[in-house]
Amino acid sequence: xxxxxxxxxxxxxxxxxxxxxxxxxxxxxxxxxxxxxxxxxxxxxxxxxxxxxxxxxxxxxxxxxxxxxxxxxxxxxxxxxxxxxxxxxxxxxxxxxxxxxxxxxxx
Amino acid sequence: xxxxxxxxxxxxxxxxxxxxxxxxxxxxxxxxxxxxxxxxxxxxxxxxxxxxxxxxxxxxxxxxxxxxxxxxxxxxxxxxxxxxxxxxxxxxxxxxxxxxxxxxxxxxxxxxx
Numbered sequence: 001x002x003x004x005x006x007x008x009x010x011x012x013x014x015x016x017x018x019x020x021x022x023x024x025x026x027x028x029x030x031x032x033x034x035x036x037x038x039x040x041x042x043x044x045x046x047x048x049x050x051x052x053x054x055x056x057x058x059x060x061x062x063x064x065x066x067x068x069x070x071x072x073x074x075x076x077x078x079x080x081x082x083x084x085x086x087x088x089x090x091x092x093x094x095x096x097x098x099x100x101x102x103x104x105x106x107x
Numbered sequence: 108x109x110x111x112x113x114x115x116x117x118x119x120x121x122x123x124x125x126x127x128x129x130x131x132x133x134x135x136x137x138x139x140x141x142x143x144x145x146x147x148x149x150x151x152x153x154x155x156x157x158x159x160x161x162x163x164x165x166x167x168x169x170x171x172x173x174x175x176x177x178x179x180x181x182x183x184x185x186x187x188x189x190x191x192x193x194x195x196x197x198x199x200x201x202x203x204x205x206x207x208x209x210x211x212x213x214x215x216x217x218x219x220x
Contacts, residue, residue: 030206041144041196041214048208086149090206094140094163097149
């Protein structure tokens, strides 16, 4: 099955800084999603992005399906951005999640 | 409803007891999924339902786990003879059809003493 790897595993940012999170996947995918898991455990949908680029406010994502990676950009980070960011890929089976990037934004 | 709902939000049980976890998907979504997340880990797929097709049970960790979906809507995940290693957060998700964007519920935190 598909393998999903995320990097870095942990990231500490000063408020206002920018960051890039990476997701590599081992095979062709039909679906790729980015989630933010807040401190209360809720998974919040950020992007559904099997290919191309999307932007939503301070967040944007790019998936290059032919090279099997996706990037999540966070600009002007805020303390409320803290939490774990998961990438999840769907091939022929339901979503396979990476282990996540734990982001801490400090004031 | 507006989103995926799950109940109960928390469940504490004794080893050996059976538990039932409930999931209400987004109205109109034909695909429903169950995952679990152990402490500090990513999400592990358990089972999915698509319409009236037979469910894909390939992720269920043992025969103590089962799930059903009645009327193409509400789903119940049952764990029989619970063990301490079953302690985790159980998450339900739904999508319009299989392969579309998945939306998650708030989860049920299960603690087996």
